[in-house]
Amino acid sequence: MAYQHILVAYDGTSEGDAALLAAGEVxxxxxxxxxxxxxxxxxxxxxxxxxxxMLTSVWNDVLLDRAxxxxxxxxxxxxxxxxxxxxxxxxxDALAAGAEEFGCDAIMLPAPRSRRLAKLLxxxxxxxxxxxxxxxxxxxx
Numbered sequence: 001m002a003y004q005h006i007l008v009a010y011d012g013t014s015e016g017d018a019a020l021l022a023a024g025e026v027x028x029x030x031x032x033x034x035x036x037x038x039x040x041x042x043x044x045x046x047x048x049x050x051x052x053x054m055l056t057s058v059w060n061d062v063l064l065d066r067a068x069x070x071x072x073x074x075x076x077x078x079x080x081x082x083x084x085x086x087x088x089x090x091x092x093d094a095l096a097a098g099a100e101e102f103g104c105d106a107i108m109l110p111a112p113r114s115r116r117l118a119k120l121l122x123x124x125x126x127x128x129x130x131x132x133x134x135x136x137x138x139x140x141x
Contacts, residue, residue, distance in 0.1 A: 002032075003027075003030050004031075004033065004105055005032055005102065005103055006108055006138075007108070008020055009037060010036050010070055010071070011038065012066075012074075016110040020108075021077070021140070022108065033083070034078070035084075036084045036085075039087045039088070039090075039095065040087070043059055067086045091125065095107055096132040096134075099133055100133075107129065107133055108138045108139070108140070109137060110139075110140075
């Protein structure tokens with residue numbers, strides 16, 4: 001199947017690198033556009049008994065800095081023009097909404113890590129995403 005616009009979920013890991021490179025190959029083959037995203041779940045202020053919100057802005061800044069660094073790394077690794085952005089929220093919801101918003105016709109996820117439990121968790125997450133998204137969910141081989 002030929003794709004026109006692929007959303008790549010990049011997390012800065014070696015599995016994310018493989019997904020990025022696989023998506024780059026598919027994009028080159030099909031002449032497709034790539035949108036590389038990282039997903040960040042920002043911390044919300046916690047209210048204690050005093051009802052005074054605890055500050056989370058420093059940690060959220062760290063998360064955003066890491067996401068930006070991951071996107072810059074992806075850009076250097078891929079070496080082809082891409083759109084890059086940070087999505088917010090749970091990974092499943094953010095990726096499904098991002099694919100719809102950007103008009104993507106496929107989502108590329110990193111392969112699960114080699115541990116058995118991690119594979120099961122990733123498989124469950126990709127199944128949830130497949131149910132939520134209106135486009136195919138791909139993984140590198």
